[in-house]
Amino acid sequence: MDDSDRVIFTEGEFYQGHFDSREYFSAYYSSPSSGDDFLPFVLQKLHETFSSGNIKGKKLIDIGCGPTIHGIISASKYFEEIVVSDFTDSNRREIEKWLRNEEGCFDWRPTIEFVCELEGGSRSPEEVEQRLRQIVKQVQRCDVRQENPFHPLTMEPADCILSSLCLEAACKDLETYRRALGSIAALLKPGGVLVLIGVLNESFYFVGQEKFSCLVLSQSCIEETLRNLGFSIKQVNTLHPKETDKEYYDAEAFFYLVAQKTK
Numbered sequence: 001m002d003d004s005d006r007v008i009f010t011e012g013e014f015y016q017g018h019f020d021s022r023e024y025f026s027a028y029y030s031s032p033s034s035g036d037d038f039l040p041f042v043l044q045k046l047h048e049t050f051s052s053g054n055i056k057g058k059k060l061i062d063i064g065c066g067p068t069i070h071g072i073i074s075a076s077k078y079f080e081e082i083v084v085s086d087f088t089d090s091n092r093r094e095i096e097k098w099l100r101n102e103e104g105c106f107d108w109r110p111t112i113e114f115v116c117e118l119e120g121g122s123r124s125p126e127e128v129e130q131r132l133r134q135i136v137k138q139v140q141r142c143d144v145r146q147e148n149p150f151h152p153l154t155m156e157p158a159d160c161i162l163s164s165l166c167l168e169a170a171c172k173d174l175e176t177y178r179r180a181l182g183s184i185a186a187l188l189k190p191g192g193v194l195v196l197i198g199v200l201n202e203s204f205y206f207v208g209q210e211k212f213s214c215l216v217l218s219q220s221c222i223e224e225t226l227r228n229l230g231f232s233i234k235q236v237n238t239l240h241p242k243e244t245d246k247e248y249y250d251a252e253a254f255f256y257l258v259a260q261k262t263k
């Protein structure tokens with residue numbers, strides 16, 4: 001194999017120049033009822049996790065949120081403060097636009113309405129939007145490859161960390177993935193909860209015409225890494241995408257995992 005055959009893993013710097021937030025939104029998040037099964041699956045699981053009332057506290061951090069807020073809708077009822085973070089400037093700008101309700105921001109209304117229905121109508125979509133805009137206190141740059149992903153900031157440990165589809169996109173090999181999960185664990189209080197959402201055995205996905213790499217991971221490898229870091233795994237669910245949904249990625253399955261930091 002010569003150098004021209006070698007596939008370069010698309011790390012954070014590539015996202016900075018090539019990740020189109022708008023394309024990403026329309027490909028994967030425009031509505032829970034019109035896309036593939038992933039979004040309803042994840043919204044349902046997040047609803048079940050947080051509506052139990054057992055996972056709550058002062059602070060939740062979303063690591064590698066991209067331009068999205070769907071992950072924090074259910075949780076917004078149970079925390080005093082949410083920090084969202086991502087490596088890519090344009091993604092953070094999209095979130096800031098939504099938080100300020102600026103003209104042309106993404107329309108998260110269908111997704112918020114879906115969650116409100118899951119909640120049995122206990123909150124209206126307007127209340128949820130207002131709540132999110134009030135409790136997302138920070139939109140921060142982060143780099144999961146760093147020992148302190150928020151360097152030069154020192155982040156107070158959180159009660160809950162959520163990370164969706166970020167680590168396998170950010171980490172070019174298993175060693176980097178393990179270190180990144182270790183850095184994330186260090187941002188959690190003892191007893192704190194990690195909600196990790198990701199893909200199994202995926203090597204690429206598309207956003208528009210742009211192809212992004214993905215670290216190929218098995219469920220056992222992810223679970224073993226978490227156990228070695230002192231997590232107790234509480235729940236793992238998987239969703240196998242329909243073949244027709246697999247035009248833009250080659251994932252074998254999506255996973256939804258909840259783990260508690262025991263030390």
Ligand SMILES: C[S@@+](CC[C@H](N)C(=O)[O-])C[C@H]1O[C@@H](n2cnc3c(N)ncnc32)[C@H](O)[C@@H]1O
Pocket residue numbers: 011012015019063064065066067068086087088091142143144145163164165166167169170
């Ligand atoms: C597939 S998107 C996931 C976005 C969102 N969490 C979701 O569930 O749809 C991957 C995200 O990882 C971010 N990312 C890539 N490298 C990163 C790094 N080193 N540190 C933090 N985030 C990174 C990208 O900017 C992008 O927003």
